[in-house]
Amino acid sequence: MRIALDALGGDFGATPNVLGAVQAAKEFGYNIILVGNEELIKTELAKAGDYPQDKISVIHAPDTIDMGANPARECRTKKDAGIVVCARLVKEGKADAMISAGNSGATMVAALFGIGRIDGVERPAIASPLPTEKGPAVLMDAGANADCDAVNLLQFALMGSIYSNIAYGVKSPVVGLLSIGEEEGKGNLLIKNTTKYIKRLGLNYFGNIEGRDVHTGMIDVIVCDGFVGNIVLKHAEGLAKSMFNMIKGSLKGHPLAAFGMLIAKSALRSIKDRTDPEVYGGAPLLGVKGPVLICHGKSGQKAIYNSIKAAAKLIENKAVETIEEKIVSYKEIFKKAKEHELG
């Protein structure tokens, strides 16, 4: 198991990346390839104490991606940036997966163009965990594709279901289409077109769900375009925070205010913990020819360690191969959906 890690990616530089890698290498014996400025990485490694030297290698990648610049241009012109080199390693079969806590737009671009899409996958998408009353659900797409067609959504459903099974061990993930109105076919044009074909994909398909059903835990894979998905993801985060602030305001001066705040904080945590990137690791970009994990910029050692574990799970369980197989076996349905949509 060889995992390429963008060792300087993220808001905290090399430290959490190197420490997370060392921890995972020690514990599981994975081969971690640290990609980035060699000097900085080696300085961190020297501080990391004992580690299995044969399990950790370093590849020098001196270029740095400018966060404010256009990700596509950055990746094209900076051949020796950490994420670009990580993607190349996967492409050339020298690594089995890649992980980055750097610029997520650039990571996506590097993966898409450096590794490439799985044959038949039109648009790779980000699968993000969403907190529910019964554990995390998979939200797919969480923001990679702002404009989608029915084929995209059908493929998101398929890939999300495979991921829910591998990452969370759900045997037959319940798949729901996020829409307005529960009746079949209710929603916008995109939902209507998707509904015509989704039942033929051999999924445990529930039907339409509404915004209010997202966090109940009755659905394992919530399918929507990346515009809606990203709004829902950030809306959950924002609402939890605002509720916390409102409670704080209403408790002011209350004799048991301190205890009340503890409860309120636990309420906020109940949401945050269930999707904590430190626990769940990065969100995968599904649909490219190799496991790619996009981590939060604020990932600490634990997040990187957990992302390495998550990447290993995807490799071991042949996530890419399974997606490839399913996409091929339903290609006639995607073709029909595309023809239908084009009128």
Next chain:
Amino acid sequence: MRIALDALGGDFGATPNVLGAVQAAKEFGYNIILVGNEELIKTELAKAGDYPQDKISVIHAPDTIDMGANPARECRTKKDAGIVVCARLVKEGKADAMISAGNSGATMVAALFGIGRIDGVERPAIASPLPTEKGPAVLMDAGANADCDAVNLLQFALMGSIYSNIAYGVKSPVVGLLSIGEEEGKGNLLIKNTTKYIKRLGLNYFGNIEGRDVHTGMIDVIVCDGFVGNIVLKHAEGLAKSMFNMIKGSLKGHPLAAFGMLIAKSALRSIKDRTDPEVYGGAPLLGVKGPVLICHGKSGQKAIYNSIKAAAKLIENKAVETIEEKIVSYKEIFKKAKEHELG
């Protein structure tokens, strides 16, 4: 001030409608026209005690809308259904506004076809209150239009701003486009097309907002298509409930569990109260030639009473005329946006 009320609309039949009407007529001296089965209405009126008889009139409308059936067909074939008659009264100048807690799809259809759109308004939309840390924001469109173009969104922004001013007294409402990414033009194709023209509408335009900004209170009018709007509205409701359930679970067995649950309940209420239909009354369908308020099916007397107050506010402040004026004065911009979108 003459307000037509669909007196049998809603889950509780005539009682809350008649009581709410009597309360408003007594308190403000509005003329309320109760529309529906005359016998049932008169039975309720007889129970309502003293009321100003010259302020309450009854119009017999015996047809009933079948909730499960197609709203458009129902409204077309049942000329003597309560909402159809209400719309006719507004159309014929015999009422200044209409209110219904009945089937909201049918209310929309009755208003659209019975009263008609304001000249130049392409798609009337529902303005719903959303709870924020600083009072309610206006969400526009909350679900009337699942598929929208840029002209629709531009008009939603304009109408939502006028409504925020009239209904909540916000002097210069801050208008935000709900999108993914805060930078100008970031989002899907619809947002990109809308962004090109929205600055020319003379609004207090903030720019893009993200899902996390919805409840902070920094934005007074949140503009999106009805698909996204309805998902956000129901998502807020569902997340608040799920958080409550998660807190409940985590408090089990805690010595201060009872107090904790009080706090948790107040947290849930903090969200619910701020959009309580009982307090805010119905949500208006903006863009038709007469104030139309769509109430929650579970509206009680207080909700109906408050909706009557809200309708009066829209009449007094000439909401329809103001929308008409603004739509006319920006018609060149709508034309350009339409041409641009059609390529």
